[in-house]
Amino acid sequence: MTQADNPAQGAQMEFRGRMSYGDYLHLEKVLDAQEPLSTAHDELLFIIQHQTSELWMKLAIHEIRSAIVAIREDRLQPAFKMLTRVARIFEQLNSAWDVLRTMTPSEYTQFRDSLGQSSGFQSYQYRAIEFLAGNRNNALLKPHAHRPEVLGKLEDILAAPSLYDEALLLLARQGFDVGVDATRMDWRETRQESAAVLLAWRDIYRAPEEHWMLYELAEKLVDFEDYFRRWRFNHVTTVERIIGLKRGTGGTSGVSYLRKMLEVELFPELWKVRTEL
Template structure:
């Protein structure tokens, strides 16, 4: 048998476009010039480039997740469950992608990170606008967290607006009521800027949905999509915490938090508490 790689060459095809003097190129469309020149290490350490790119790429994925979740809220408000399922499934995959990125960052050893950590100053992922937007859209409302964004008026105003609007779970609960399930008025008319508190009427409504899944299939499917989101989000949170622990141990975070201890507390926060509680009662 002949070697399959004897002709290890792929010629350029004549029809491939190569002249972009007056035409939009791939780089033009994606604005790659500014994006690929936005990595500016503050030290001479080789691994700082890894640290910067991982976080920049994560912010792009977070931006997309926020874009999709905002649409999901609109979809549910409009009764468009089909498109809501599509974009929520996409967010799940985005979160899975973000979780995998921690594996790459884990190749950064503690010794190598300490060589440039001081260059970060007080900058920290805690100040991530994209992460905060997702938390608010999913329902983890906390007005005190807005303080770290006050120096950026545009970001601050957007987050301020999002925190006062119904979250993905709030509009889902409204959909329960709109589909004939009994929800306490106090839940429907609550102050959306405040953290959501588990409610007995919501739990009973979800139990009804799960016990009569064929009758309430859209709501049942939506509930499982939300559980997918929380599952993926919690895996991302855990991997974040564990990666930080692996690299800096129990040191204080660059942003001033207690570091690993602070990240562990996030694992106890549920976006959709009744969807997990109902499993005990089925």
């Protein structure tokens, strides 16, 4: 028999005492983590959709944290790569909604009561992404108060500059007037939009060839928020398609709450500068 007849010829077949694919990825843990609470066919889809989303968000958090450090250290090229990856992660998360939307309202009602009060609103990784990006609201710590280790992680994020804070501090180091954002120290508080920051970004966008690295950083941030907004929009659409205007399992107003979230801007001056050009 030739190798053409047996494409696996030469492949390792014996793994006693060796690391296999499943060992490296701890697949038994991953694949045993789905425990439907009903007999409904579609509950497995619902669980896997949310578990895989949390895995992608874990990677997004890793990349955003690393980008924050890189910007702080004036290492912009690695930061660009990391932010590009974050945008692509949210592109992947967007595609996942297409799978979930194959579940009809009738199918969801077969297991919705099994969810109890659990809700995506309680995802601490999603909260971490918003906090890391710059959308900070201390009131949203409350759903995590029952888990001190999680609360501590979120508190640590709030105690340090966000991704956008670091971008503005970089502008200040490069000689741009960013107003109070150059000296702000209370990172926990929600940042207010700034006319000075808007003018700084306007100067960068009007002369990109003179400020290419800052111009590129701005576009990487916008790219990230663009995909993030699409994810939020697809979330709203999917929820409305499946449960209509009913309240969410976690007690939120459901679709109306999610629609309000569409109005939140992570990097407001970067969107408003387009009108100024």
